[in-house]
Amino acid sequence: MAERPAPLEYNRRWQIQAWLFAVFFFLYAPLVALIAFSFNDSKRTTVWRGFTLKYYEKLFNNESLLLAFANSLTIALVATLISLVIGALAAVLLWRYRFPGKTAVEGAFTLPLVVPEICMGVAMLLFFTRVIPWPNYLIWPLNLGSIIIAHVSFCFPFVALVVGARLASFNKEQEEAARDLGANDWQAFRDVLLPHMRPALIAGGLLAFTLSLDDFVITFFTSGPDTVTFPVKVYSMLRFSVTPEVNAASTMLILLTIVLMVIMMVMQSRAQRKAKG
Amino acid sequence: MTRHPKSLRTSRRSILKGLGAAAIGISLTSRRRSAWAAEEPKLNFYNWDTYIGETTLEDFAEASGIDVNMSLFATNDELFAKLRAGNPGYDVIVPGSEFVERMIQANLLSPLDHAKIPNIKNISPEFMTNAPFDPGRKYSLPYTWLVIGIGYRKSKVKEVPNSWKWLFNSDAYKGRIAVMSDASELFRNCFKYLGHSLNDASPELLKQAEEMLIKQKPNIKSFHEDNGQDLLLSGEVDVVMEYNGDIAQIMVEDEDIDFVVPQEGAMRQQDTLAIPKGAPHPENALKFINFIFEPETGKGITETILYPSPNAAAVALMPESYRNNPVIFPPADVMAKCEYPNYLGPEFSRLLDEAMTRLRAA
Amino acid sequence: MATRTQERRFAFLATALPPIVWVVVFFLAPLAIVWAYSFGQNVSLTEVDVSGTFANYVRALEPLYLGIFAKSIFVAGITTLLCLIIGFPVALAIVFASERWRPWMLLLIMLPFWTNLLIRTYALMSVLRTEGYANFTLEWLWNQASWLMTLVGLQPLGEFTPLQLLYNNFAVVVGLVYVHLPFMVLPLYAALDRLDKSLIEASLDLGAGHLRTLFSIVVPLAMPGIISGIIITFVPALGAYLTPDLLGGPDSQMIANVIERQFKRANDWPFGAALSFLLMYATFAAIALRAYFSRGRPAEGHGI
Numbered sequence: 001m002a003e004r005p006a007p008l009e010y011n012r013r014w015q016i017q018a019w020l021f022a023v024f025f026f027l028y029a030p031l032v033a034l035i036a037f038s039f040n041d042s043k044r045t046t047v048w049r050g051f052t053l054k055y056y057e058k059l060f061n062n063e064s065l066l067l068a069f070a071n072s073l074t075i076a077l078v079a080t081l082i083s084l085v086i087g088a089l090a091a092v093l094l095w096r097y098r099f100p101g102k103t104a105v106e107g108a109f110t111l112p113l114v115v116p117e118i119c120m121g122v123a124m125l126l127f128f129t130r131v132i133p134w135p136n137y138l139i140w141p142l143n144l145g146s147i148i149i150a151h152v153s154f155c156f157p158f159v160a161l162v163v164g165a166r167l168a169s170f171n172k173e174q175e176e177a178a179r180d181l182g183a184n185d186w187q188a189f190r191d192v193l194l195p196h197m198r199p200a201l202i203a204g205g206l207l208a209f210t211l212s213l214d215d216f217v218i219t220f221f222t223s224g225p226d227t228v229t230f231p232v233k234v235y236s237m238l239r240f241s242v243t244p245e246v247n248a249a250s251t252m253l254i255l256l257t258i259v260l261m262v263i264m265m266v267m268q269s270r271a272q273r274k275a276k277g
Numbered sequence: 278m279t280r281h282p283k284s285l286r287t288s289r290r291s292i293l294k295g296l297g298a299a300a301i302g303i304s305l306t307s308r309r310r311s312a313w314a315a316e317e318p319k320l321n322f323y324n325w326d327t328y329i330g331e332t333t334l335e336d337f338a339e340a341s342g343i344d345v346n347m348s349l350f351a352t353n354d355e356l357f358a359k360l361r362a363g364n365p366g367y368d369v370i371v372p373g374s375e376f377v378e379r380m381i382q383a384n385l386l387s388p389l390d391h392a393k394i395p396n397i398k399n400i401s402p403e404f405m406t407n408a409p410f411d412p413g414r415k416y417s418l419p420y421t422w423l424v425i426g427i428g429y430r431k432s433k434v435k436e437v438p439n440s441w442k443w444l445f446n447s448d449a450y451k452g453r454i455a456v457m458s459d460a461s462e463l464f465r466n467c468f469k470y471l472g473h474s475l476n477d478a479s480p481e482l483l484k485q486a487e488e489m490l491i492k493q494k495p496n497i498k499s500f501h502e503d504n505g506q507d508l509l510l511s512g513e514v515d516v517v518m519e520y521n522g523d524i525a526q527i528m529v530e531d532e533d534i535d536f537v538v539p540q541e542g543a544m545r546q547q548d549t550l551a552i553p554k555g556a557p558h559p560e561n562a563l564k565f566i567n568f569i570f571e572p573e574t575g576k577g578i579t580e581t582i583l584y585p586s587p588n589a590a591a592v593a594l595m596p597e598s599y600r601n602n603p604v605i606f607p608p609a610d611v612m613a614k615c616e617y618p619n620y621l622g623p624e625f626s627r628l629l630d631e632a633m634t635r636l637r638a639a
Numbered sequence: 640m641a642t643r644t645q646e647r648r649f650a651f652l653a654t655a656l657p658p659i660v661w662v663v664v665f666f667l668a669p670l671a672i673v674w675a676y677s678f679g680q681n682v683s684l685t686e687v688d689v690s691g692t693f694a695n696y697v698r699a700l701e702p703l704y705l706g707i708f709a710k711s712i713f714v715a716g717i718t719t720l721l722c723l724i725i726g727f728p729v730a731l732a733i734v735f736a737s738e739r740w741r742p743w744m745l746l747l748i749m750l751p752f753w754t755n756l757l758i759r760t761y762a763l764m765s766v767l768r769t770e771g772y773a774n775f776t777l778e779w780l781w782n783q784a785s786w787l788m789t790l791v792g793l794q795p796l797g798e799f800t801p802l803q804l805l806y807n808n809f810a811v812v813v814g815l816v817y818v819h820l821p822f823m824v825l826p827l828y829a830a831l832d833r834l835d836k837s838l839i840e841a842s843l844d845l846g847a848g849h850l851r852t853l854f855s856i857v858v859p860l861a862m863p864g865i866i867s868g869i870i871i872t873f874v875p876a877l878g879a880y881l882t883p884d885l886l887g888g889p890d891s892q893m894i895a896n897v898i899e900r901q902f903k904r905a906n907d908w909p910f911g912a913a914l915s916f917l918l919m920y921a922t923f924a925a926i927a928l929r930a931y932f933s934r935g936r937p938a939e940g941h942g943i
Contacts, residue, residue, distance in 0.1 A: 019728045026817070027751045030762035033772060034754070037765070042530065049530075064347075090658035097651055107923050108662050111670070113870065114922040116878045118899045119673055119915035122358070122908065127669035129363040153666040156658070161867045165830045168863035185650040199832035203825040206745070207871075210752045210821070220355070224365040225321035228348050234755050236349035237326045250754050257753050261746050269739075354903035361685045379906075383684035458884075460904065497889050499806045512770045513805070623681055623906070630905035631703075637892035638707055 031254070038247035055248040065233060065249060072230035074141055075219075076212040079151035083208040084201060086152065087159025092193070094160075095167040112157045121221035124150045128222055147222045147229070151212045158211065159204035166200030167193075320561045322347045323356070323367040325548070328421075330577030337568050343561050352503075360385050364555035368562040374547040375461070377417045378410040378620040386416040387552045393563045394418070396570035399590035404547070409617055417549035418566060419587035421522070424545040424607060424615055425457075425466060426538040428505060428524035433515040441470035441539045444518055446489055451496045453515040455508045458500035460633035462544060463490070465618055466518070469541045478621040480628055487632045491639045500637070509534060520546075522584035525604045529583075536604045542614025547587070677912035687909055695913035704897065704914065711894040714808070715876035718815040722823040722872050723865065725816065730827035730864075731857070734834065745828070752821050760885050763817055767804040767886075774801040810886040811893075815876050822875065823868040830864020831857070877918070894918070 041052035059065065090109050094102070112120070124146075128134045134146035170193070178188040216231040223232055234246055318341075322334075326349045334345040348367075350356045353376040359365070361383070372380060380386050391397055397405070397418065404419040411417045427438050433453070438444075444454055445467055457463050465475035467486035498514050505519035506527045524536040550569060552562045568574055575591025585605050586592055592600060599605060677696070679689040698704075733744045751759065766772045778799045785796040804810060834857070842852040858865070880895035894914065901911030 016728060016732055020732055023725060023729055023820075024747060027748075027820070029772070030759060030766050030817075031751055031754065033765045034758065034762040086658045086661050089654050090662075093654045093658060097654070099651075099655075103927065105659060107927075108667060109658065110870075110922065111919060112662075112666055113874045114919050115670065116895055116898050116915045116918065118880075118895075118902045119912065120670070122902055122911075123669035123673045125359070125362050126672045129365070131668065131672070149665050152661070153669075156661070158871060160658075161871060162826050162829050165826055165863040165867040169830065169834075169860070185646060200829040202745075203829040206749055207822070207825055210749065213753060214756050216756070221359065225323070225346055225348050225367055231755055231757075233349065235757055236351045238757050238761065246758060250758050254750065254754060257750060258746075261742075265742055352903070354906075357906065358903050379684060385685070460900075494889050500889055502884055511768055513768055623684070626905055627907060627910075630900055630907070633900070634707070634892070634897055635703060637890060637896075638703060638710075639890070 034247050035251045035254070038244050038251045040244050040247075042244070055244040056252075058245050059248045059252065062245070064228070065230075068228045068230045068233040069249070069253070071144060071227060072213055075144055075148055075151060075229060076209050078141075078144075079148050079155055079212045080205055080209045082148070082152045083155040083159050083212075084205050087156040087204060087208070088163050088197065088201060090156065090160040091163035091167055092189075095164060095170075109157055109160055112154045113161070115154075117215075117217040120150075120154060121218045124153075124218055125221040134222075143224070143227050147219055147227060150218050150222050151215060154215075154218065155208035155211050158207045159201075162204040162207065163197055163200040166197055170196050316558050316560050318343045318561070320345045320558050320565055321366055321368045322565070323350055323370045325349065325351070325371060328371065328548075328582055330574065330579075330581045333569075333574055333577055336574065336577070337565060340568065341561075341564055343564065345565065360553055364553045366557055367553055368556040368558045369565055370551055370553055371420060371548050372417070372551055374408075374410045374417075374549060375618045375620055377549055377551060380551070380553075381411065381416055382620065385554055387554050387556065387559065388415050389418065389552065389566070390563060394567045394570070396567050399570050399572060399575070399588055401587050401589035401592075404587040408547075409619060410547075411549075417551040418570070420548045420550050420569070421582070421584040422545065422547045422587055423520045423522050423584060424538055424612070425462060425518060425520055425543045426524075426536055426607070428509050428517045428519045428527075428534060428536045430509065430512075430515045431533050431535050437535075437537055438516055439537045439540050441466060441541055441543075443516055445470050445493055447493075448496045450516050452498050454497045454517070455499040455501045455505050455514040456497060456518045457505070458502055458633075460629040461618065463500075463518075464629055464632060466544055469539070469543055469614075469616075472541070475544055475616050476619045476621065478625045483628055483632055487636055490636050494636065494639060521604055521607065522582065525583045525602070528604065538607045538611045538615065540611065540614075542611070542616065544618055545612070545615040546617070673908075673912045674916060676909050677916050679909045681907065681909060684906065695910045696917070698910060699913045699917055704894075707892060707894050707897060708917075710892075711877055714811060714815070714893060715873050715879075717812055718819060718876045719823075719869055719873040721812070721816045722820055723868065726820055726823035726827060726868070727861075730824050730831060730861075733824070733828050734831045748821050748824055756818065756881065759818070760814060760882060763814060764805060764886065767810060767813070769801045769803065769805070771804075773804055777802065805886060807888040808891050810888075811883050811891045814882040814886040815879055818879070818882060819872045819876055822872045826868040826871060827861060827864045830867070831861050834860050 037048075038055060039051050039053065040048055041054070042049040094106055094109070115123075128146045128150075135143075138145070175188050175192050178192045179185075183191065214231060216235045219229050220232050220235070223229060230249075234249070237243060237246055320343050322345050324347055329347070334347060338344055350359070353373045356370060356372060357376055357379065360367075360370075360380070364385075377386070391414075400419060404422070405414055408414055408417075408419075427441075427444060429438050434450070438450075443450060444456055464483060464486050467489065468475045468477055468482055471482065471485060471489075473482055499508060501508055501517070503519075503523075505514075505517040506523040508514045509517045509519070509524070510527045510531055519536075521536055521538070524534065528534050528536070550566050552559055552566075556562055569578070570588055570590075572588070572590035572594055575586055575588035576594040579586045579588075579591055579595060579599070583599075583605065586595075675689045676687050678691050678693070679687040680692055680694065682688045729748065733741060733748075736744055754762075764771070768774075778801070781796060781799040789795045804813075838856050838860075839852055842856050843849070847855070877893075878895045880893065880899045883891045883893045883896055898911050898914045901907045901914065905911075
């Protein structure tokens with residue numbers, strides 16, 4: 001038998017391992033089904049009819065799907081970056097300062113979480129057609145501007161909330177100490193607060209990216225004929241039934257994400273090794 | 278599957294370009310604005326998915342030099358909600374007949390210049406005269422037509438379920454029934470079962486239908502979002518309320534499936550071609566609509582989507598198996614009892630929606 | 640040279656202005672239009688006259704809609720609770736994972752969620768349906784068990800009847816948990832990361848069991864994360880309409896479905912706006928209450 005795990009090595013306990021296994025099984029079983037059906041030789045994904053690669057071939061000929069995909073990634077990346085800045089500032093503002101009307105501001109930052117998607121979609125539709133008509137004929141990627149703005153508006157509160165929870169555990173004396181040692185506000189923020197916020201920024205950024213990449217309703221109302229995103233495209237293709245082509249697209253998306261993440265992590269660990277060595 | 282024609286002459290290089298663009302997130306689309314042409318050779322077509330021929334758009338580009346950029350919508354409600362605040366740049370749309378009436382009332386459609394669509398002659402005359410939702414067809418031309426009925430699995434039913442009774446008022450197929458979740462489609466077909474016109478906007482009749490469905494609810498497995506054909510094909514249910522064209526598509530895959538229009542009659546619809554107000558390329562739109570009614574184009578579309586086509590010249594080119602298919606063309610005596618739904622006004626829409634909310638909450 | 644006070648004031652403005660300006664211009668302004676609509680009435684198919692009427696709210700407060708509100712809150716509550724129970728050990732596992740493994744575990748949690756929601760929901764349906772993988776697996780197990788029983792001389796089990804896993808409220812909750820799990824795991828992870836492990840060691844050294852340590856040390860430390868996780872999970876679950884639409888049975892109607900219908904099928908934007916804003920008023924009331932009750936505690940943060 002293996003030696004008894006040390007007290008803090010929870011991950012070597014079988015209970016935790018079994019739990020993780022069950023959760024990941026729950027998360028991935030449907031995805032395996034999805035990937036399997038991308039090879040199904042039928043127009044539908046309900047019954048297995050044999051193996052084919054034809055939907056991948058179709059996918060690579062489907063330029064508008066690929067372009068929708070590029071639009072989605074661009075929007076998600078830009079919206080995530082802006083949301084991180086605005087969300088982190090919002091969290092710091094609420095955590096550090098007392099000022100008149102703070103409760104109202106806190107409410108305003110929480111509101112985007114509560115607004116039903118469709119309501120926000122309609123609000124954005126009216127805003128960008130009647131108040132600030134966004135010129136849809138701008139060249140790419142400027143024509144995505146209205147979608148990016150709408151996405152930031154519903155993504156940044158998630159960042160603010162996660163960062164705020166993280167800040168609650170921060171020992172304010174650390175920052176005060178840095179200040180007493182002569183650091184100005186900016187230096188104290190950069191050298192003390194920012195490192196503490198890092199895990200929350202990662203988590204919040206992941207959330208914002210996920211939300212933006214997956215948003216259909218709000219994007220639907222802000223998109224025009226030249227600014228179709230992947231979810232808008234998929235949604236109109238799937239409303240009535242699933243087609244293996246969409247499964248093939250998702251499979252490619254999963255593969256692409258894995259490859260990108262692996263490259264990023266390898267680069268990061270190399271950088272770390274260099275820093276250490 | 279649908280062809281997606283951003284740039285229609287898809288070469289190997291442009292595929293690679295598209296791929297590269299997807300990978301690094303940079304797309305190469307830009308609006309080509311040609312100042313010298315009266316209208317840039319471009320057209321924004323807003324359509325349903327899998328609702329065009331395999332090569333229709335490429336053929337049109339070849340014949341006219343106009344690139345068609347097709348984007349997709351999923352329901353008439355979405356189409357209406359999106360155009361309500363202003364047209365974001367679509368040239369040709371495909372609204373259902375009930376929504377044509379709504380859009381005309383809402384002043385969202387441009388009149389069609391019939392003189393510029395000579396191929397109207399190919400449309401079967403009954404569709405030009407029998408169109409209560411758009412008298413004289415000033416705003417819309419028929420693209421396909423369809424009728425709601427009952428799709429069923431032959432081996433699981435005792436007899437052909439040729440009455441709405443089996444869906445709305447019987448426990449013979451308890452737990453194996455799926456009906457549509459759209460209030461108008463559901464309740465107004467109940468009106469037919471109750472012996473009324475589906476344009477009978479009386480609150481008492483609606484109440485009666487609501488009570489009948491609340492009683493029936495324990496026997497219903499699902500209120501589906503127009504994906505009834507999937508429920509039937511995957512064996513979740515055995516009798517389902519669905520459009521004939523959708524069932525015709527899965528009958529190709531499963532011989533055990535059939536379709537019948539109930540003897541009481543049912544709701545029929547048309548999907549139409551129309552030009553929304555504020556379309557940036559109205560001349561191209563007329564050329565495109567005219568092209569759709571070419572016999573060969575109509576044939577190409579019909580071969581792909583298998584819906585009944587109002588394009589008589591195209592139907593004549595189709596094989597026997599299509600022309601005599603009783604699912605695609607249900608018998609004339611049943612079709613005579615079917616009706617187009619009128620738009621019954623905002624007050625009745627509200628009543629319908631409330632009835633639906635109560636039914637689902639009951 | 641800037642004095643300390645000026646510098647502080649500048650720091651405050653630099654922190655406050657970007658988020659406040661953004662939220663006012665790009666969120667509150669668009670929302671104000673819809674808010675105005677909630678006091679209006681339809682005058683034509685496309686025009687709304689903002690007449691200051693409360694009729695939409697009166698209608699939204701009918702028992703029919705309040706009942707649906709209550710049911711939605713119940714379903715979203717159960718979803719949140721399940722996400723917390725399932726997600727907490729996962730977040731702990733990520734926190735205790737080695738530097739090398741941590742990013743991979745985060746990736747594993749997030750990866751399914753970069754697949755489109757609708758595609759994922761259909762994939763889940765292919766697992767749960769009557770002739771789906773869950774039932775295939777159960778049937779196989781059933782038959783093996785039956786075969787084993789005949790082997791030891793017992794009567795075989797009867798015919799396998801597939802479970803009805805789809806088109807009911809159970810399926811809606813499963814679907815919502817499936818969709819919202821990372822909304823819980825990520826804030827928990829963010830709050831617990833780099834927690835002071837010496838506290839746990841001390842607790843264990845002093846003879847407290849693992850469970851007791853968990854509840855008296857780890858959970859309080861994770862409290863801010865738990866609260867933000869609950870908010871982030873509960874609120875979107877309350878607004879979900881696609882999952883109940885696709886996985887639900889005849890009675891699985893949530894408030895978001897009703898709201899969606901007002902903006903689309905029923906074309907009654909004022910009423911849809913009123914229903915949406917009822918949700919928001921409730922949130923504001925909750926925030927105001929929290930502010931009121933925390934007033935007694937020592938003031939947080941320092942002045943400008």
